[in-house]
Amino acid sequence: MPRTSVEVDKSIWKELDTAYQRKCGRSSSQLVTQLNDSGKFERKEKKGELTDVISDRTINQFFKPDGKTKKLNGVxxxxxxxxxxxxxxxxxxxxxxxxxxxxxVITVPVPVITKLDEQAYLPKYRAYVQRKCGFIRIPFTAMQQKQKLQNIYVNTRIREEVSSRKPKTLTQLQAELDGRVVSTASILDAPTLFSTYRRIMIWGATGSGKTTLLKDQILNCAASAGSIPVFISLIDYIKQHKAKGIGLEDAILQEFVLDTFEPTTVTYWSEEQLNAGNCFIALDGLDEVPVEVIPHIYDELEQFIDEFPNNAYALTCRFGGTEYPPQDFAEVEVAQWTSSQADEFIQKWFSGSAQSESVVEFLQALERNTSVSEFKKNPLLLTLLCQLHEEGYGIPQNQANILEDAVDFYMRKWDESRRIQREPILDKKLSRQRRRDLFAIIAASAMPKGKTFWESWELKAEIKDFIQKIPGVTASTIEVDAGQILTALEAQHGLLTKVAKDYYSFVHRSFQEYFVFQDIIMTIGQSVEKIEILIKERVLDPNYRNVFLLIAERQKDAEPLLREMAKYLTEIAKNDARIQQNFDWLEKITTQANVNTPAWRACVFSYDLETPAFLTANLPDVTRAEAQQVATNLRGFNVRFASTTAPTARINLVLRLAVIDKLVSDRAEGKQEDTFEVEKYDPAYKQYQENLKQEFCGLIHLLTDANVPGMEPSLQQLIDSFPASDASENVWQIWQTPFRAMTQQYLQLGHNHDVTAETIKTLNDYIYVAHLLSEILLQDIRCEQQTKQKLLNSLFLPYGAFS
Structure with a gap:
């Protein structure tokens, strides 16, 4: 049948509308699902997926009681x-x-809708929002007790750039190596953020304060006469969607409906507000929903924004929760807490508590414990420290201890506040240690697959397999027992939580990693052979990154683990000729400059990835930001142990010429000068580009201290013949030839070697493991300082240069 529009008869539209109410509760998404699932109607394929029989938007438009003549595609x-x-x-x-x-042809009449009394409605709606968002749950208290947000909220700082999206610039890296701190990232407060952007994706680490930021903004809106706020927990929405077929638009509109007001009147009014762009829509916790439903949420959100484009929208997500934001959403990141923010939170936490007099002592203890003081930057972990102190515990020494204390806290609270009664024999047999073992089995079996969500039947199967070995559990009761235990783990324990209908996860991924670490540490002990197998099988798996950090912290002697990781690094690179050439070059460059240390080799390596010093500049798919982080960590290690090596005139000359070589190459090839993405990330290098001749001429003053005999005449000739700023590509190409000849002859720079895809993969593997090893060495681990330094000295050296 041809797809022509048909004007709909009045009485037929009424019959359809009545049936729509009866069968679907006027939920467009539910009707879409039912049409799709019926199998009776045509569904086209688009990008490998079947489209909906009829879209949400078409259904909403057709059944909207707006008094317009109803027309619909005949099919x-x-x-x-x-x-x-x-x-x-x-x-x-x-x-x-x-x-x-x-x-x-009949026009559908305009229904009689009573005008909403805004003066009566809005105060009640704003009060509802304040009740909904005015409290937060404290995760490390019994049954996650509520706390008034205003009592403990600390103003959030937001970075206008997402750190995981960009590498540091060479300027920033050099500044850190020189002992200076340079940051080009803009930091906003919350009011500026929400007044600047209308659509924002707010990224942040677990427990960084994303939800509290969103709730605080909602409360600010509710307390003023400005935007009308709507707060949607995405995990709650997914539960509704799975249980009742509720769509995102339905969920948002339902937020406006209050008991004492006629629903149709409120819905009509809320649509008017949305059409006028008067609302602030806050969607919280994208990372908490199963990964497979994120595309559904994005589709619904984009449809909703298409229909109501003029409102403000904010979406929060943990790093790793998804790869990309919705279309046209600006990306920002919740910044780590400063010391002053942490101190303010601690003061607020203990205000009026029995421990209020010991706040100063607590702050001093945090400052003394350098390994734990880093946790002050994360609101969630600081909450744990405060809770442990309030409970009368001391401050743990490292991350493993903190997580162990947190798990122990959960375990004790489960015993102390059981609410679901089970058979006494099962209660006795499922001891605290056995619960730990059960968690370890659940976590460890899923980690190789990167799995963080379980369906209830999967958990029950794991539980059944575990408890069937316990005396007193029989075949006739095991199904019931497994269900009771799963319920108890969720309701009484808090470590496993239901995130959607029939879906569970650990309350935080760090707990899953902790239990995997526990499972591994019991297996490998100090066995060098088992450690070697573990490294070969798991060290390149990003799911195990934090697990290795925990293992290193808990080893009685971390030296075997560190030695095997250093050995593995050597094995990764030894058979790649290009990488061996690169490492040999790094050793020569830093030796000639009197800075042959692992930190400086890592620094020059990261410069090389950006410039044509040895390898081709800006290699595709190489993790350059991670390489820079290795250099930063190695310097941090040196700073901690007061063993830094100051830059020399020669290494400064080498690095500056490498940067100039990249800029000259861009001009010779007619490329836009985008070295280090300076205009986007680092204004300092924009000036460097604009004053390239001046910067190049200034190098002549470094030659005396740099000790490069014979180079001055060549450099002076190049200064004298330096092209004009508007010179052609050909002029730059001609000038670049003697420039490259000079840098290669006197400083071994400007090789610009190509690499294969296989070499790029090997480079990434090397960088990843080197980054992990550097992070471990910065931790509170049991290993002699001399051994740590010896292992560091093996990094970025050619095979055979270090034993």
Missing amino acids: YLNYLCEYLLEVESYPDAKEKFGVTDEAE
Whole structure:
């Protein structure tokens, strides 16, 4: 049948609308699902996926009581008649309900809708929002007790750039190596953020304060006469969607409905507000929903924004929760807490508590414990420290201890506050240690697959397999016992939580990593052979990154682990000729400059990835930001142990010439000068580009201290012949030839070697493991300082240069 629009008869539209209410509760998403699942209607394929029979938007528009003449695609109209009215087509519906052709074109009348009394409604709605968002749950208290947000909230700082999206610039890296701190990232406060951006994706680490930031903004809106706030927890929405077929638009509109006001009147008014762009829509916790439903949420959100484009939208997500933001959403990141923010939170936490007099002592203890003081930057972990102190515990020494204390805290609270009664024999047999073992089995079996969500039947299967070995558990009761234990783990324990209908996860990924670490540490002990196998099988798996950090912290002697990791690094690179050449070059460059240390080799390596010093500049798919972080960590290690090596005139000359070589190459090839993405990330290098001749001429003053005999005449000739700023590509190419000849002859720079895809993969593997090893060495681990330094000295050296 041709897809032409048909004007719908008044009485048929009423019959369809009545059936829509009866069968779907006026939920467009539920009707879409039912049409799709019926298998009766045509669904086209688009980008490898089946489209909906009829879109949400089309259904909403058709059933909207706006008084307009109803027109609908003829095919879609037949589909609705068949499904809702149980007739084969629209003509059959007219025949069934006695409609003649003369009545074919009829306008649907405007329904009588009472005007909403805003003066009565808005105060009650804002009070509802304040009740909903005015409290937060404290995760490390019994049953996650609520706390008034305003009592403990600390103003959040937001970075206008997402750190995981960009590498540091060479300027920043050099500044850190020189002992200076340079940051080009803009830091905003919350009011500036929400007044600047209308659509924002707010990224942050677990427990960084994303939800509290969003709730605080919602409360600010509710307390003023500005935007009308709507707060949607995405995990709660997914539960509704799975249970009732509720769509995102339905969920948002339902937020406005209050008991004492007529729903149709409120819905009509709320649509008016949305159409006028008067609302602030806050969607919290994208990372908490199963990964497979994120595309569904994005589709619904984009449809909603298409329909109501003028409102403000904010979405929060943990790093790793998804790869990309919705279309046209600006990306920002919740910044780590400063010391002053942490101190303010601690003061607020203990205000009025029995421990209020010991706040100063607590702050001093945090400052003394350098390994734990880093946790002050994360609100969640600081909350744990405060809670442990309030409970009368001391401050743990490292991350493993903190997580162990947190798990122990959960375990004790489960015993002390059981609410679900089980058979006494099962209660006795499932001891605290056995619960730990059960968690370890659940976590460890899933980690190789990167799995963080379980369906209830999967957990019950794990539990059944575990408890069937316990005396007193019988085949006739095991199903019931497994269900009771799963319920208890969620309701009484808090470590496993239901995130959607029939879906569970650990309350924080760090707990899953902790239990995997526990499972591994019991298996490998100090066995060098088992450690070697573990490294070969798991060290390149990013799911195990934090697990290795925990293992290193808990080893009685971390030296075997560190030695095997250093050995593995050597094995990764030894058979790649290009990488061996690169490492040999790094050793020569830093030796000649009197800075042959692992930190400086890592620094020069990261410069090389950005410039044509040895390898081709800006290699595709190489993790350059991670390479820079290795250099930063190695310097941090040296700073901690007061063993830094100051830059020399020669290494400064080398690095500056490498940068100039990249800029000259861009001009010679007619490329836009984008070295280190300076205009986007680092304004300092924009000036460097604009004053390239001045910067190049200034190098002549470094030669005396740099000790490069014979180079001055060549450099002076190049200064004298330096091209004009508007020189052609050909002029730059001609000038670059003697420039490269000089840098290669005197400083071994400007090789610009190509690499294969296999070498790029090997480079990434090396960088990843070197980064992990550097992070471990910065931790509170049991290993002699001399051994640590010896292992560091093996980094970025050619095979055989270090034993």
